[in-house]
Amino acid sequence: MKICFLMYPWERIDPETDSTLRLIHEAASRGLTVAITTPNSLTIRDSVPHAFCNVLKRSDKVPTSSVSFYNKAQFKRSKLPLAGFDAIIMRANPPLDTIALNFLDSVRNDTFIFNDIDGLRVANNKLYPASFSGEASRFIPTTHVSKSREYLEQVLAESATEKMIMKPLNGFGGEGVIVVEKSARQSFRSLLDFYIGGNANGNGNYVILQEYVEGAEKGDVRILMLNGEPIGAMRRVPSENDIRSNIHAGGQEVKHQLNKEEKELCKAIGPKLVRDGLYFVGLDVINGKLIEVNVLSPGGIVRINRLNRVKLQTQVLDFISNVVAARELVVQRKNAFRKAIEDAESI
Template sequence: MKIAILADRLELFNIKKDSTYAMMREAAARGHELHVFEQRHLLCEGGVVSAHAARVRLVDEDGAWFHREAAATQPLSAFDAVLMRKDPPFDMEYLYSTYLLEVAQRQGARVFNRPSGVREHNEKLAIIEFSRFCAPTLVSREPSRLRAFHAEHRDVIFKPLDGMGGAGIFRVREDGMNLGATIEMLTRDGAVTIMAQRYIPAISDGDKRILVIGGKPVPHALARIPQGGEVRGNLAAGGRGEARPLTERDREIADALGPTLAARGLLLVGLDVIGAHLTEINVTSPTCFREIMQQTGFDVAGMFIDALEAAASASAHGGLA
């Protein structure tokens, strides 16, 4: 296959941890041709959506892990698969990229995850559809409602709807210390909608990332365990990652959500679960491949490329994109 990957700058990858690198390594080992471009290289001219993409060959050399060839502008429909692996934040440029990729899809490009699926599943708000798996949750920008939610549940997590890596997450305990300041800051004095969730004590045992590929869960989750008194388990916030077999509850959640999300063109999803509760549905650029592979030996990248090959083939023959 000829694969195009929309990602951040390759020079910024930490290949010891990067899931996109794991995908690229597996695809290259199977003989697939890799082309890489950034958001700034995406364009539409004459009604055709293209990318100024460079072919990349993976190498094992001191100080380098890839060789980039001269870039060329090519229609995205010329590729067998286009991977959307740009990290958040999901800002206006990200939104514009999904629109362009959706046009490219109508022109014959096979894009994974499907642009409309990425756009329609805000990683915080998407859990509302599956509220039976969630802790008590409120989405609002009204300070009075947020205060009432805290008064009812007494120990609450407040977070922005557009954050990543644990940024902007605050815990307000029963004493209500800094409740007003937290609400004012996150809502910008009532101008911005945020999420409040009842605090889940099981966070001390880890915030689990469950990867779902082609509607099926990887059999191991990565529990991201808070360190040093932190309330956040995110690896970006200093959490320690520990791979574990899925629990019965983990599988129940993954089996319930997986087929539904896959049918919406979401080939790869990262479900965040604390204890028995679903807290987020990550669709933009889910990670944790490398940690699970290194600790368990399970070939997550192989499972993903298997699913990508099958999905690209089905799309080429009139199946779901």
């Protein structure tokens, strides 16, 4: 199997904690052909989408340690047709590069793209949880999104709770997440001016004002979902005097077993994730409420592995391998049927 990782540059990897490196290491350990590229390396030649790739050189013995593997990895630079890969694994960091998705549109029937292009388009924003309906909707906190200062001030004033969460629509990694309180409404307009920016003509950034979920100060739960099912979780505890639980924002991870409500949440939203082609995602959950769905390059594999003595990357690669094998079987059957018809025609 030939796999291309469309990701951030190799030199930006933190080998101690990087989830993508674990997937690459697992693929290399299986003897698969592994290529690495970035959105900036995509190109078209003679109307055929290509990428300037770093192809991992094969080794007689792949190091068992991901850190050693990273340090010893050697690559060969090549320009390769994207349609030649069996799978393209999307692991680029936010924000979403829509131009990169446009390159992939023309090869989506030739290669398995993980996660699906259309799924990334619809889900790579903080509005995606609002699309869940029916049973799943009870797990979604009340959310308001606007760039109208007057409307957001009204929302805060009419809130049934003393506190709300405010964050930029396009932020990631806990960037810009703050708690606002009714008692501090005098400074709220100043905060909105900063977050929204723009001018009186309606320009500026969208802001999310969200129901404050009790227990947020104790941290959140990161759940990794594969093909609509939870495969691992951890609790992220914020650092002192910080509401954000994100590891990059100073949070710490602790072992966690999903409770009944969290399992019900996963069961309720799993089918929609699969329908949208979102096969591997990270859910951020606080007290049974779905706060965010991370679809571009969800992390947590290394920390969940360490806390539970598992290797989640093996499950992810098993899934990709099974999908590729199933697609190949369909092609083989189709070719066999076409051959039978051609043979009958020549009789």
